[in-house]
Amino acid sequence: MTSQQDLLDTLAQVARALGNGHRLALLERLAQGDASVETLANTADLTIGNASQHLQHLRRAGLVTAQRSGKQMIYRLTDERIVNLLGLLRQVAETNLAEMERLVSRLFAEDDADGVLEAVSRDELLAGLASGEVALLDVRPEEEYEAGHLPEAINIPLERLEDMLGKLPKDREIVAYCRGPYCVLSHEAVQRLRQLGYRVRRFEEGYPEWKAAGLPIA
């Protein structure tokens, strides 16, 4: 009986490691690919020391591992299923917390009067790719694209969008993706490309979810 509670306490410790916004941001970055403490601190907007401390916390919970590479420590998710865990947490939260809905709609607030910008589902994307009717656009930073991306995706980091329009087809629909459902990069890209006359929508998921589903990556 007492062991039973010890077990739940240990499980709670893992959940508690997920119970901090900064640590979720770190995990989200790690879902894009392995990274050094400095890289992680930059993307999560933390000081190096603070990021290191949060990473220790995640390590104690068994969610990440670290490995030295020269001067740097490279962190990595211990388990592909952590992406699924975060996805399920997100789904439960979105369904049951009104607050979530408010924040999501604020994050993606824009003028989509016609509803044409509705996101592309995974099945829809797979069908479009199979038929060759869709071109895939990865708007994440080059470093994350290099660490892994959807098959045949073209990489144009958002900051260089207008410089590299030459790489985009005008005759096919474009589907843009980025880090995940809450990532605004692809959303921003869609807005700007539509202004320029492209047919473009955003993928409702991101690279980590695609990979965690066991779909092929490059």
Added chain:
Amino acid sequence: MTSQQDLLDTLAQVARALGNGHRLALLERLAQGDASVETLANTADLTIGNASQHLQHLRRAGLVTAQRSGKQMIYRLTDERIVNLLGLLRQVAETNLAEMERLVSRLFAEDDADGVLEAVSRDELLAGLASGEVALLDVRPEEEYEAGHLPEAINIPLERLEDMLGKLPKDREIVAYCRGPYCVLSHEAVQRLRQLGYRVRRFEEGYPEWKAAGLPIA
């Protein structure tokens, strides 16, 4: 950019609600069926006041809802997927924390030299039920059995096991189940029934997982 972090903070708030062993115990009980504060306090071994406080916490996180019924407040899980979420948390923790493995083996420590007591998987159980070769035994308290159970399961609460042996077949294999993977009731039942000469093994999951998988219940 700032909204992005707000979203993760809200998500973290939900994860933090899972980050306490007592609250996990409350959720585990709620996965068996709706219950009053008093019932919940008893099964989680908390004072009423403290249980109420934890339930408020779960309510703020959108994980449970409460509804008055006469003098009592009846609590309920808001979402069937919470069971999946807890299951995935468990899997990730078991895979990546050595501590978990130690605790699990301690919880189920016994002398199974032959390995015959290995737990029955869901697929195996479904096959056994389809062919009629297996009798199902639910060893949870009657109240939880009444709130829902696997089809054709016989209910013998663990405390009354020896009194009610008459209900059990000697000619078929018996599969015992209870509240979930960490519940010791079915494990204890298997030990005792084997001493008495029954052919019996335990189901590796429990009622909540069965229900969450969309399988039929009674």
Added chain:
DNA sequence: CCATCATTCTATCAGTTTATGGAATGATGG
């Protein structure tokens, strides 16, 4: 082996969470 760089460790402070006991609330049954 010295200087540098990346990271971790340590101490400290402010803020948050938890358990406890007792008061307040809300529904019920005479």
Added chain:
DNA sequence: CCATCATTCCATAAACTGATAGAATGATGG
């Protein structure tokens, strides 16, 4: 409408968590 019961609210103390700054560690390149 009073007494009772179930639950929630409130105040408090103890334990824990998170951010910061600076010292310590460990690998590297000259």
